[in-house]
Amino acid sequence: MADEGGPSVAARDDLAGVVDLFEWLTRAELSRALSELAFKQRTEVDEAAIDAAIDLAVDEYTLVPAPDEALAGDRSPAGDDAEGAIEDETPLAVGPAAFPTLPDGAADLPHILDVPDRSVDREALADAVLERLRREAVTAIDEGDAARLETLADVTYDVEAWAPVDVDPVRTRILAEVDA
Incomplete structure (x- = not known):
């Protein structure tokens, strides 16, 4: 369970909703998507909070690391920072403990991020x-x-x-x- 100050179940389900939009995302792509949402919502980006939310979602099976044999689609990094700034390419898919929901503005993410068609x-x-x-x-x-x-x-x-x-x-x- 989350600590009292940790990300809520709703926040983890929002993460799953963002991943579900694309079928799977790398951890870095998910982090970028969340940063884009924060910008779109005019809130501050807290990279540590994003990392903690993703860690907790993985720990509690809301998001799950996906093996290569479960993935279809291009694994090339999305976005402008593809030349090396992305440090974590762990692919994540929606897990069994998720009830994916879309946070405000998430429906625009496919137009913002340059993620190729993918499937799991x-x-x-x-x-x-x-x-x-x-x-x-x-x-x-x-x-x-x-x-x-x-x-x-x-x-x-x-x-x-x-x-x-x-x-x-x-x-x-x-x-x-x-x-x-």
Whole structure:
């Protein structure tokens, strides 16, 4: 869960809505899109807050890192700063815990950003998310991280509703630890 001062669930769903407009975005492209929205809304851009919101959205499976095999479309960076200023090219897609919403002005982003047509292979993405969930569950169990296990238990229900993958073995293991 977010800290009291952290990004809200609505803010994470807004991030998912922006990503959903394009099917997938690199982390840097998403950051640029959020900066463009802030400019459009005449608010200040807080790069640290943008990074924190993206980190939290990934941590809570609102956005998920997408493997190359799940991506279709050009991966070349969008926008004027493509010559090297973009430091993070991690592709992100909408994850199982998202309820994508569009923030004010987001409908104009496809006209502002120069992002090529893209698509996501949902089956390959679902397999990657399930594998990540398994790894994170093992890590949380090994570290005795009860709070993370609670979050991951919730995510198992989201994944199950989001994709046709069998999360029951992972959920059973997580709940056995939570209930121990």
